[in-house]
Amino acid sequence: MTSLYEEVSVTPVDVPVRRVTITVNGERRAADVEPRLLLAHLLRQGFGLTGTHTGCDTTNCGACTVLFDGRPVKSCTMLAVQADGHDVQTVEGLASASELHPIQEGFKEEHGLQCGYCTPGMMMAAKALLEENPDPSEDEIRWALSGNLCRCTGYQNIVKAVLWAADKLRASAG
Amino acid sequence: MYPSRFNYESPSTIEEAIALLDAGRGEAKILAGGQSLVPMLKLRFAAPETLVDINNIPGLGYHHFDDAGALHIGALCRHEDIEKSAVIAERQPTIAAAAPLVADPIVRTRGTFVGSVCHGDPQGDWAACMIALDGYVVAQGPNGRREIPVKSFVTGPFQNVLAHNEIAVEAVVPAPRGEARGAYLKLERRVGDFATAAVAVALDMSGDVVLRAGIALTGVGGTTVNASEAAESLTGSTLDADSIARAAELAAAAAQPRSDHRGSASYKRHIVNTFTARALSGIASSSERAA
Numbered sequence: 365m366t367s368l369y370e371e372v373s374v375t376p377v378d379v380p381v382r383r384v385t386i387t388v389n390g391e392r393r394a395a396d397v398e399p400r401l402l403l404a405h406l407l408r409q410g411f412g413l414t415g416t417h418t419g420c421d422t423t424n425c426g427a428c429t430v431l432f433d434g435r436p437v438k439s440c441t442m443l444a445v446q447a448d449g450h451d452v453q454t455v456e457g458l459a460s461a462s463e464l465h466p467i468q469e470g471f472k473e474e475h476g477l478q479c480g481y482c483t484p485g486m487m488m489a490a491k492a493l494l495e496e497n498p499d500p501s502e503d504e505i506r507w508a509l510s511g512n513l514c515r516c517t518g519y520q521n522i523v524k525a526v527l528w529a530a531d532k533l534r535a536s537a538g
Numbered sequence: 539m540y541p542s543r544f545n546y547e548s549p550s551t552i553e554e555a556i557a558l559l560d561a562g563r564g565e566a567k568i569l570a571g572g573q574s575l576v577p578m579l580k581l582r583f584a585a586p587e588t589l590v591d592i593n594n595i596p597g598l599g600y601h602h603f604d605d606a607g608a609l610h611i612g613a614l615c616r617h618e619d620i621e622k623s624a625v626i627a628e629r630q631p632t633i634a635a636a637a638p639l640v641a642d643p644i645v646r647t648r649g650t651f652v653g654s655v656c657h658g659d660p661q662g663d664w665a666a667c668m669i670a671l672d673g674y675v676v677a678q679g680p681n682g683r684r685e686i687p688v689k690s691f692v693t694g695p696f697q698n699v700l701a702h703n704e705i706a707v708e709a710v711v712p713a714p715r716g717e718a719r720g721a722y723l724k725l726e727r728r729v730g731d732f733a734t735a736a737v738a739v740a741l742d743m744s745g746d747v748v749l750r751a752g753i754a755l756t757g758v759g760g761t762t763v764n765a766s767e768a769a770e771s772l773t774g775s776t777l778d779a780d781s782i783a784r785a786a787e788l789a790a791a792a793a794q795p796r797s798d799h800r801g802s803a804s805y806k807r808h809i810v811n812t813f814t815a816r817a818l819s820g821i822a823s824s825s826e827r828a829a
Contacts, residue, residue: 379543380545382546398543399543399544399545399546399589400540400541400542400543400544400579401540402540402576402580405540421539421580422539422577422580422581423573423576423577423645424730426642426644429644432647432648435618435647436643436644436647437644437647437648438644438645438648440580441572441573441576441577441645441648442572442576442648443546443569443572443576443591445546445548445591446572446591446593489643489644507643508643510642510643510729510730511641511642511643511644511645511729511730512644
């Protein structure tokens, strides 16, 4: 494990920076960031959490979706300084050391990915949905994932994967 | 992509934010939800010297109806807050209908209603709703507050009448005379795309008589189109086949669409006609069921 206060720098030395402290996947992390640094870039280049993908970089595709204080956001469309004092969950926070999260299992069991580029964003959007609605219909899943684009699967197996995860999560909760 | 360098400020009061805007002399910009501004910064369509982030100002995320029945929406009320609001679903049908159609579900967790109105995008859904509803923006500056009707708030694409040291602190939908009825119908090629065309309808009704009407159009002009003649044709009348057809024709005539990759101008005009008629017919038939 890294230390609770691991510090990273992702800016040139001569540029004004701000210190931010963010809880990332349950762990407090600090960084000195330039105000213009995007949250997606801090996660990837600063903290090495490259599971968060940047796809379109224009707020369309949702590959960079993370949970910000529990709600899904496109991390390419937020500044890293705005996350100061907040809670961020990335795809790396889903699995425990020994087992996959049921959402990850669902994507595996139902073949919910092909190239895998959109998958982290899909899974984080699915997590936000299932926390709010543990028993979603197929329509509700399609609606909740409509801000996330997949160019491989045609979405069919992604929807099945989320249904699979919902079943498993309900079974383990009940 | 990353933005040009800027100074970042995150004040904790509106007064501080106004002071920062004032000091910026037109080179400071408010950051609320950021779902339009951050992409514009990244594309460098916008390059302000200073960003004034209002997300740390407490107490701006509200929406509520006051005792008189007016709906107040604070500067940090997110699209999602409106989409999930039971009180808006019950009392403000035009806003309730548009909320799930703004951008996509993830953008809606962050983007704000007031920010969207200020952004002044001719494709913006909320500006059309607010024009149809006769809504206004409350702006606060160094010398206090003023109310600006949304009809005269946006002066062109991405332009509004706010002074450089004013913040839009809330948007207000006036109390309806009688019962608020309404709809928002939008044609988009896929979720998150801009509207090919959309129609906002807001009626104040007493029984089956229209006391006040507003109709506004998204995506069919250089700014949001106020189809005032269509709306006025309904005032004082009931919703029947003739009055609905007349209003739909007038709304289509008010549209100023351009042919582009989303469709031809005549197609978009046709959509405006169809959606206006469909919205009004829906209101008429639900009134009949209720009666």
